[in-house]
Amino acid sequence: MRERFLFGYDPFVLPFTLGMVFIVLYLLIGSIRIIIALDKQERMLLLKSMNPRQLIITAKDVFVDCLLHIKIFKRNLLLGYMHFSIAFGWFMIILVGHLEVILYTPQRNGVLYYPVFFRYFVMETQQTLRGAFFFFLMDLFLLMILSGIALAIFKRFRSMALGMRRTTKLKLGDRFALYSLWAIFPLRLLAESFTANISGGSFLTKSINHLVHGFVTNPDNALPIWWSYSIALGVFLFSLPFSRYMHIPTEIILIFLRNAGIKATSFRNGYAESEIYSCSRCGICIDACPMGVNRGDIKFSSVYTIRLLRRREDPSEGAEKCLMCNKCVEVCPVGINSTRLKLLYRQSINDSGQHNFSYLSTIKERESYGKVLYYAGCMTHLTPVIYRSLFNILDKAGVDYTFMDKDGSVCCGRPLMLSGDMKGARELIENNKRVIKASGCKTLLLSCPICYKIFKEEYQLDGIEVVHHSVFINKLLKSGQIKIKKGIETYVYHDPCELGRGTGIYEQPRELLSVAGTLKESPEERGESICCGGSLGSLTMPADKRRKITEHSLDILNTNNPDIVATACPLCMRTFSPLNYKSETADIAQIISKNLI
C-alpha cells in the first residue's frame, strides 16, 4: 500500500473537514453550556461518576443504546435492524478507517479527513495483499449500512411495515440532514468503486469498478463523485444541529449525565438540554400516546412538545394537556423523561402557592398505635365499594386497622403537584404527614395508586411501611391469612399508570387474579398499558376527548373477551365502568372479597 499524492490533500476534502470542525466546535460549546447550567451538587455527582467502574458501565450503556439499539430491537425487529445497521455499520466504518490509516499510512495519523477518504489517497501495489481483509470489512459494513438506508427509504413510504403507525413530521433542517444521510453511503460506494482499480477494493467496490470500467478508464472521472461524497457529508454535518440527527452525538452526553445520577431540575437547561437534544424524533411516542386517538391531539405528543422546547417556543398546550401516563417515557429508546420536563414546565409557570390550606390544621389525628392505618384518599371515597370490599378482606384475615379519613379525605397532594403547584402540594403533604405520624401506625394501607406514588416518593414516612392494597392482599394470601377459591370468571388486568409505570407493581395484582380465576392477556399491558383517560395529570383535556381515550383503552382491554376488566385504581375503575359495555369493571379488592372462602 502506497500513498498516491505527496501532500495527501485534495480540495474535495474541504466540505467534510469544515463540517467536521463545525460540529466538533458546536458540541464542545454545547457540552460546556450544559455543564455550566448544572448546579454545584450535580457537578460533584458528575465528577464522582468519572471513576473507572462507572466509566465501564457508561461505556457499556453507550454501546448497547447508541450502537446496538437493543430497545428498538425489542419494539420491532426490522426497525431495530434499520437503526442498528446504520449506527453500528457507520461506527465500524469509522473504526476500520482509522485502523487502516494507523497501519498503512501512519504518517497521516490524526489527519481529520484521511480515514474517510482513505481509498482516494492510496494505491495498492501488487506486492501486498494486506489491505484485502480491511477492504472486505469495509465493503461488508457498507453493504450493511446500505441495507439499512434501503429500509429507511422504504419506511418513508410504508412505515407500518416497520411497526410504526405514525411517524414524525419533518422540518426543513431534518429534511436536509435526512436526504444527505441517504446520499452519503451510495455516493461513498460509487466513489470507492471508481477508484477501486487503483486503490484496490473488495467484493462490492471491485465488482462495480469492473462494471463501469469503460467509464472510469480516465481516473480523473472519479473526482466529481468524490466531491459529491464529501459535499453530502458536509451538508449532513452542517445541518446536524438543526435536525433530529443531533441525537447521534448528544445521546452519549445524556448517558454520561444520567449514569452520574443527575435529573432534570429545569425544563430547558442543564440536564434537560441534553435530553431535548437527544430526542431523535423517531416518533415511537406518537403511537404510544393515548391522546393520539383524537387525531387533532397528535401534535401534543411528547416528540412535538420536546421539539417546541428545543426551539424555545411555547410548549404550554402540549405540556398542560399531557395525561402524564408516562407511556412515552416507557417506550422511548433514548430514555428521555419527557413527563418530568412537562412537570417542570408546569411548575415554572404555576408554582404560585395561591391556595390556602390553613383549615387543615384543625383535622384531628386518629389513634392507630402499631396497627394498619388505611387511607382511602379522594378517589376511593367516590368508589366506596373498594374500601368496603377491602375491609371485608381485612376482617376475614383478622387484621386490625383504622380508617384514617372516614369523615372525609384530605387530598394526598399528587393532583396539585401534577398541576405544577409544589408549594400547595407541600402543605398537604406536611398535614397528612402530621396526622399519619401522630397515629403511631406501623403500616399505611392505600387503595389508590395516585396516593401510593406520592406517599412513596415525597412523604418520607420513616419507619412506616407504605403499601398498596393489591400488594397487601397478596401478602395476606401468601401468609395464609386469607384463602381464595378459584372462580370461573376470566379477567384482564388493566395496569394503572401510577401503579405500573409509576411504581413498578405489575406482578402482585396478576398473581391475585390468577388465583381467583383465569387471567387473560391484553395486547398492550404492563409497561405499555393505555391510560384509562381519567388521569388527573391532564389539566386541559376536555371530557369528550377523555371519553374517546377511555373507549379506545377499553377496546384494547376487551380484545380477548374477558368477563371482567380488573384494575387496582379507583380512578381507572370509575372511568371505565360507565363506558364498559362488553364486560364488567371491578377493583381487585372487590374480586378477592367475592372469592373469599
Add this chain to the structure above:
Amino acid sequence: MKEFGYSLSPSSRVDLDKVDKSKQNRLFALEPGFKKCMSCGSCSATCSAGNYTDVSLRRAISYIQNGQDQLAVNMLRNCMLCGKCLIICPRGINTRNLIRNILNVYGEKQI
C-alpha cells in the same frame, strides 16, 4: 344583647355594568365549559375540601357570573384540586381547569 328595631343592611345589589367583562371573556376562552354549568351542585356535594370549609364550585361560578369575583377566589383558594368534581360532573366540565383558571385570572398573582 341583640338590639331591636330597624337597621339598614348593606345593599346586595350587583351592578353588572360595572363588572369587568374582559376577564370573564378570558376565562370563557380558557375554559369553555364554564358556560355549560347547570348548577346541579354535584361538585359541591362531593368536594373533599367542602368537608372542612365552605368551598363550593357551584357558588363560585355564580359569584363570577355576578361579578363578585373576589368572593369566588377566596373560596376556591381552599380547593385541593383533587379532581373529584371533574369525575362527578354530569356536564363534563373540566372543573380543575376552571378552578385553576379562575385563580389565575382573578387571583392576586395574575398569570
